[in-house]
Amino acid sequence: MKIILYPEIGVRFFCQDKNASTTFEEYFAARTTTQLVHWDESTLNFRARFNRSRREVLAGQVEIEFSIVRNTWARIASLYHMLHQQVADDTLHVWFSRMRVPLIQALTSPAPFRNLVEFICTQRDEGVDSHWQPQVQGLPFASEKFHILRLETLATDLKRCGGELAEIDVTALSHANRTGNSTQDYRQLYDPGSVELVRRRYWKEIELFGFQF
Numbered sequence: 001m002k003i004i005l006y007p008e009i010g011v012r013f014f015c016q017d018k019n020a021s022t023t024f025e026e027y028f029a030a031r032t033t034t035q036l037v038h039w040d041e042s043t044l045n046f047r048a049r050f051n052r053s054r055r056e057v058l059a060g061q062v063e064i065e066f067s068i069v070r071n072t073w074a075r076i077a078s079l080y081h082m083l084h085q086q087v088a089d090d091t092l093h094v095w096f097s098r099m100r101v102p103l104i105q106a107l108t109s110p111a112p113f114r115n116l117v118e119f120i121c122t123q124r125d126e127g128v129d130s131h132w133q134p135q136v137q138g139l140p141f142a143s144e145k146f147h148i149l150r151l152e153t154l155a156t157d158l159k160r161c162g163g164e165l166a167e168i169d170v171t172a173l174s175h176a177n178r179t180g181n182s183t184q185d186y187r188q189l190y191d192p193g194s195v196e197l198v199r200r201r202y203w204k205e206i207e208l209f210g211f212q213f
Contacts, residue, residue: 001014001015001016001130001133001137001138002015002021002037002038002039002130003015003037003038003054003057003058003138004025004028004035004036004037004038004057005035005036005037005057005058005060005062006028006032006034006035007034007036007060007061008032008033008034009028009031009032009164010061010062010063010064010163010164011028011062011063011064011065011066011164011165012057012058012060012062012064012065012066013025013028013065013066013067014065014066014067014138014139014140015067016067016068016069016070016130016133016135017130017131017133018070018075018078018079018082018131019068019069019070019075019135019151020068020151020154020173020175021068023173023174023175024068024173026174027168027173027174036052036056036057036060037051037052037057038051038052038053038054038056038057038058039051058140062145063145063163063164064145064147064161064162064163064164064165065140065143065145065146065147066146066147066148066149066161066165067135067139067146067147067148067149068148068149068150068151068154069135069148069149069150069151069205069209070135070150070151070152071151071152071186071211071212072135072198072202072205072206072211073186073187073190073195073198073211073213074186075135076117076120076132076186076198077113077184077186077189077190078186079116079120079131079132080112080113080116080117080189081184083096083103083107083116084107084112087103087104087107087108092104095129095131096129099129102119103116103119106118106119113189113190113194114191114193114194117194117197117198118194118197120132120201121197121198121200121201125137134202134204134205135202135205135209136204136205136208147160147161147165148209149161149165150209154170155170155171158170187213190213195213199213
């Protein structure tokens, strides 16, 4: 997970990959001059040369801190579309270099989605890539200033949070990194076995946020 502190506006963002995180990073970057970033060292997307300490980023005083969550099955489907396109175009991002071989094997197999789900769901929490890191991992649930926003009800949730977030017009956001299959019903990719694999792997967030397939 990446945590970003925007001290000028008193906002701390706990970024969840495949949950519009880049869209919000671009929005805030255009409105601030200072961003303090911490990459969680337990994830494979750790970037040492840009990294601030977790203590420094969490110590900054804020008016609001938030994270965006998404239906687990939809998030995995979005990840599949992104990776499948990158493999087809031979543009698999350097982020995935440590797992390039198993990803390519899964995504070029006769059952690419099922095999990707099996690969993801056998990964341990420690060192897991942030693109399929559990959405409850590393969040400050005990903080009174922390808000969970749902991607599916983002406009309403932003208004509910108030402050800086209430000023964001969802319809005007850039929707960065959207794939060409973003409008496809994610359920079409699943069979009963892959539904259950995801349910077992991500049961904590599914129960906590009440996600339904």
